[in-house]
Amino acid sequence: MSQLLKVTDLCKSFAGQGVVKSVSFDVNESTTLGIVGESGSGKTSLVRSILRAIDPDSGSVRYNSREGWQNLNELSAKALLPLRREIQMIFQDPFASLNPRMTVQAILEEPLIIHGLGDKSWRKQRVAEILEKVQLDASSASRFPHAFSGGQRQRVGIARALILEPRLVVCDESVSALDVSVQAQILDLLASLQSELGLTYLFVAHDLRVVREFCDDVLVMYAGSIVEQGPVAEIFENPQHDYTRLLLSAIPSPDPDEKLEPLDREGLLLE
């Protein structure tokens, strides 16, 4: 298995406050890396720095593109443009992430237009293909986002991310705003797309139950630093760090016989 992404010593601070503190990790191709942490842990800033939606202060984000290794952090906006085809993002809020004034056709076609791909009829066909891939009706293309339910909108968001045939997809809390049954469907969809297209996911989430089910590896963040990382089975079965243990003990089990214990935050001193 080849490496796709290599993040080294990535730092980002806002107003002198470090939100991402010297974070390093690797991601292998066609795997899913879960990034978990509570609010303020820096997980969103981390992935947005990788995407260059915000500019990190220091460190390198090396990406194994179709043209070889490149440090995303050093590229100009112009040099980054071809790489945008390979790295895409699925947002959290399926309401806010789609332009309410554009039809689904226009939303899905936009990435193709930006990158100058194909002519009008080809784009139309491509949109139809991708809609089928995310299991939406072909007639959806002429509708506006408000005509869809939350789960359907998220499918449109996924279609927009996938239409450029990316290799790395960042899912920023992409299922946490959805109802639990819809969430299960979207996770199924993401999993089947991964095996079909060989996608690599960076999966940001606060729900450890979802991460446990969906991810191969996991990275636990606290206050801007990684406190523990490793394969999901390893971390969930045998957590080494106090904070990971605390997080795991806080998951409410759907079995009424497994009661939550009052949490023990003592001894959890992190810098």
Next chain:
Amino acid sequence: MNDSLLSIEDLIVEFKTELGSVKALKEVSFDVPYSSITAVVGESGSGKSVTSNAIMRLLPDSAQTSGEIILRPQGREPIAINSLDERDPQMQELRGGLVSMVFQEPMTALSPVHRIGDQVAEAVLCHRKVSQEAALAEAAAMLEQVGLTEVESKMRMYPFEFSGGMRQRVIIAMALICNPQLLICDEPTTALDVTIQAEILVLIKSLQRKLNNSVLFITHDLGVVAQIADRVVVMYDGQVMETGSVRQVLKSPQHPYTLHLLSSMPGIKIVEELQTSSEGWAEGAPMGSGTVLGDAGGGRQVREFSK
């Protein structure tokens, strides 16, 4: 003879719009027994929040309701909440006195320009004639009960100096300070981190045991239900699918929708034969099942469905 604190009987709520009316609740009936925690669980659009707002009479004017909501406070005459006049003095007594509510968003429920102590004391002064000092003393005692430390100094602080979990504790203190017989919690932990959620759940449960009141807990998370509730009401599309004790409903679900909810939970593997019967409950699936809520024995009710 019904001996529950709150009984909802055949509650129908309909919203009038320009393009016809939308039924948010279709004959919802369930009870909240004395000194227990009843959880109402459902996905968005199931009508769980409409139910709690109907109990507090917080529905907009466009809503038309029918059916009964009866509160039987201990040591008092029963109150038919649904037929109370808006100007009836019992209304003021009801809201915040006999019944109080904790909302989802701990950021907006507190006034940003008043000190924590004053806000909690204000809740006392609204319902009882006591001196400012007595109210502040009560507020301090209550804040200690919800697990705040160094209460004296915290009472002089402002909400922005508090974390989300601490704010939610303050809101719970405000809701409980007049010793309500029914506490309604509408997704009180949804906006919180999982560790804070665990602490708040433990807190609500221990306070309920201590104060011996009843809690109606609204949530979409079956994990939370399992941890907090004594009884469960499963709602879908404005109707009750199944009610029963938390063990009955979660350990041996009878209605396919309950099963569908359970099997959708990440990390839950359901036996295959059960799994197949839960299919078809995808997003927006029509009811397609029976209309009668049948008694399944042991205080348990299940809506009829076609197999």
Next chain:
Amino acid sequence: MSELRELSPSRLAWLRFRRHRLAILAACFLVVLYTLAAFCEFISPYTPEQRNVRAINAPPMDIRFVDAQGQFHFRPFVYDLKLTINPDTWMREYEEDSSTPYPLRFFAKGVPYELWGLVPAERHLFSVDPRGPGYIHWFGTDSLGRDMFSRVLYGARVSLSIGIVGVGLTLFLGILLGGFAGYLGGIVDSVVQRITEVLQSIPTLPLWMALSAALPTAWSPITTYFGVTLILSLFGWTTLARQVRGRFLAMREEDFVVAARLLGANDSRVIFRHMLPSFSSHIITTATLAVPAMMLGETALSFLGIGLRAPVVSWGVLLQQAQNYQVIVMTPWLLLPGAFIVVTVIAFNLLGDGLRDAADPYSSLSEK
């Protein structure tokens, strides 16, 4: 509800707008008023400068269908006015003379004019035969015997158009500068912000007065018109610029805008495809609410005699005649342009309110 889902956002906005009966009413009123103003040469029976020496300070005349004998006529008519001098007060008093009716003629030839200053024509919507002794002054006449109805209509053209042209200029400046400030941020933002602060801190009326007084009196009416419009909008853009800037700042962080940037869209695509359309409805609303302010500014300047000047006719210029108490008591119909200003301003505000509610893409249709 399901049919709602199939509609486009603009169609939904129209549905929401339609619920505001007052806004619809206001919109209809404004459409009628603007049409009247656009064709004022044709609609009015006289030109604004034409004097009728037989009717000085004449009161509004009634247009009648039933004569003194109680007989109904299909063709409306007016009675001649008989002038008497009150022997006690020495004032002119007009009395209807029911023995001489003047029938109205429609689409008949009357005083020649040039439509929009271009097309020579002589037909009027209604008139009284100019070859005879009759006349019609529906809104009365002023102290020089000029027809008030014609003057109000000609004034409407100037006053109403100054609102639109002025707001157009304001919008251009506001969106350009506010947009630059909001999107580029940094130094550009600071500079634009400081300029708006300085402009907003200057009391407007004295500044308008100073600038208007500086307009050369030798300028032609049309140049003065644009001069005044420019002065008005030069100080009006600051509020709009601030709003546009705020919107830009907020929208830069919206998920769908971030999404477009992550797809590799360049600045102009992000601005013109995603940001501007998203608050175009907001801009239309703001503009609608800004038109009355513009009109009132023009009226104020003209009323004070430093804006537009005769022979240009605007509602403000017309109101100059009504500056003293005597006029209000003796010839109250000279205040009619004021009534038009009030009603028009209210109509614009009602329309703006309706548009504002309709513009919110997520406001539900089920409320109320």
